[in-house]
Structure formats: structure tokens, C-alpha cells
Amino acid sequence: MAPSISGLHHVTATVAEADPDVRFYTRVLGLRLVKKTVNFDNTGVYHLYYGDERGRPSTLMTTFPYAGKGLRAGTKGAGQITVTSFSVPPGSLEFWKRHLAARKVSFTEGAERFGEHSLMMEDPSGLNIELLEGAADPRTPWASAEIESEAAIRGIHGVTFVVRRAGESIRFATEVLGLKVVEQTGRRTRLGVEDRRPGSYLEVLESDHAPDAVNGLGTVHHVALAVAGDQEQLAFQERLRTMGYQVTDVRDRQYFRSIYFREPGGILYEIATEGPGFTLDEDLSELGAELKLPAWEEENRDAIEAALPPINPHSE
Numbered sequence: 001m002a003p004s005i006s007g008l009h010h011v012t013a014t015v016a017e018a019d020p021d022v023r024f025y026t027r028v029l030g031l032r033l034v035k036k037t038v039n040f041d042n043t044g045v046y047h048l049y050y051g052d053e054r055g056r057p058s059t060l061m062t063t064f065p066y067a068g069k070g071l072r073a074g075t076k077g078a079g080q081i082t083v084t085s086f087s088v089p090p091g092s093l094e095f096w097k098r099h100l101a102a103r104k105v106s107f108t109e110g111a112e113r114f115g116e117h118s119l120m121m122e123d124p125s126g127l128n129i130e131l132l133e134g135a136a137d138p139r140t141p142w143a144s145a146e147i148e149s150e151a152a153i154r155g156i157h158g159v160t161f162v163v164r165r166a167g168e169s170i171r172f173a174t175e176v177l178g179l180k181v182v183e184q185t186g187r188r189t190r191l192g193v194e195d196r197r198p199g200s201y202l203e204v205l206e207s208d209h210a211p212d213a214v215n216g217l218g219t220v221h222h223v224a225l226a227v228a229g230d231q232e233q234l235a236f237q238e239r240l241r242t243m244g245y246q247v248t249d250v251r252d253r254q255y256f257r258s259i260y261f262r263e264p265g266g267i268l269y270e271i272a273t274e275g276p277g278f279t280l281d282e283d284l285s286e287l288g289a290e291l292k293l294p295a296w297e298e299e300n301r302d303a304i305e306a307a308l309p310p311i312n313p314h315s316e
């Protein structure tokens, strides 16, 4: 049987300072910090994961705070994910306007698309973040006293990426990944899984005028799609190789396993397994409390901790 994508897994961005990043995603957007670890490919940098209570696939936003590490600000443009959209319940945008104003986050109302309304803002590093009031979303949110469950983010709704020729990207997503065209308007196409769920959408936006994207601070690095397990992942790896695409070996990301490849428009995709998940090395109630390192880095813990900046998520 052909392997299938179950939805988005996570979105990963290169950001600036860690401390404002944690405050924005936990206090402004109300997500839970579910894991505090390091970039396994560069242990001088945190890897922060935000999501629902247990960091389920499709709720996860992850960041690499690279401030002070010699990276310049990136350029948003063609060949890149330019907007990350979070799903909020119908009727909740009025709450969000008051909440954002109280938190001194400036926002604009997004142009209606596919009949849906949104608020647009930038995170502290300049990433474009959208709160999208879409169809009913059954995912259980992480709620707090300040952002109650009636308004809280359900998870990621989808991402928008810009390419020069949408046709090639759409063909790749449908023929190689098995996604469906959900809706189309002008030069924007929404792709998703068969049952059209928030948390599974990729919006392809074709543009002649957008600058060429440059990776750097304040840009999205990649989007990860979820598969149930190792077998599906290996089947996709085999399919990509058979069709002539470059794809990496399986990488152990501790909380899931990953393969990476580029689609024709230049977007970096990852396919990640749903498990084993974030309770692998912390209890559910303690997620995100401690700096967690993979076993092979434990012997370097003192040096790694000394080099990382402090995070004070509860400071204002």
C-alpha cells in the first residue's frame, strides 16, 4: 500500500534571541514549551519546541535561536515558507485583538482567503505569524488562565510558501507526497490531506516579483510532514530515490526520526515519524522544564549549559 502523510508535523525557524522567543510563543500565543534541547547539529544553539500539552504532531513550532552566532537576518522570498498560520476557533479573533493589544504586539487584519479571516503579526525575530479563524478544529488546545480554551490555538493550520512556478510544486506535492488540491484562488493553491483538516495545509503562492529567499535570522527553515512510523518513512524515502530526488538518510532526532529533501520550488521538506514523542525523557507534567540532551551529548553537558543564554519565560 502507498505510504501516506497524516498532516504537518512541525515548522522550524531560525530566530534571534531565545528569551523573547520563549515569551512570544508561550505568553503571547499561549503554546506550551514542550522541549528545551539543543540543535543536534550545533550544540551551541538551543532547539526549542512549542506545541499542545504533549507536543503532538501538527501543533509544533520549533526554533533555533541563533543570535550572536554570526548569522545575518534572512530575506523572505521565493523558495521559502513565508507565513506560519495557527488555527484559532471561529469567533475568537476579537479576543485575540484585545490580547495582542494588551501584550503590545502590533497586528493587522489579513485579507480574507478561502472565506477565512485572520490576524497577521511578526514574532520578535520578524517571522510572519498568522492567527487564522478557520473551520472547526477538533484538536484540544493547551489553555491557560490568560488564554482559555474557547480562544486558544488548536495547532498549526498550515504554512504558505512562495515559488516562481506553482505547477511544479503542486505536482510534486500531489504525485510524490500524495497530497490533494483543497482549494485554489488566483495564484494561491491550498494543498492538504484527503480529509481536509487544519493542521495539514500547505499553501503554494506563485510570485514573479518576490525576492529570492535567503536563509537567516527571522526566516522559516523547513516544514515537516508527519508519517505514522518508520515503515511509511522508508517507503517515502524509497519513492523519492526511485523518482530521482535527493533525500537524506534517516536522522535520529530523539523525539522522532527524520528524512529531508527539497521540492522543485526550493522548499526544504522533512518527513518525520509521529513517535516516540516528547515524553521519551520527561514526564508529561514536566515537559520543557529542564535542558534535555541526547545521550551522546551528556558528557558535554557542563560546557553546553555554560555556553547557552539564560531563559526566563516568566519574566515580563
Ligand code: ZN
Pocket (backbone or CB within 6 Å): 010, 012, 222, 223, 224, 270
Ligand atoms: Zn524539522
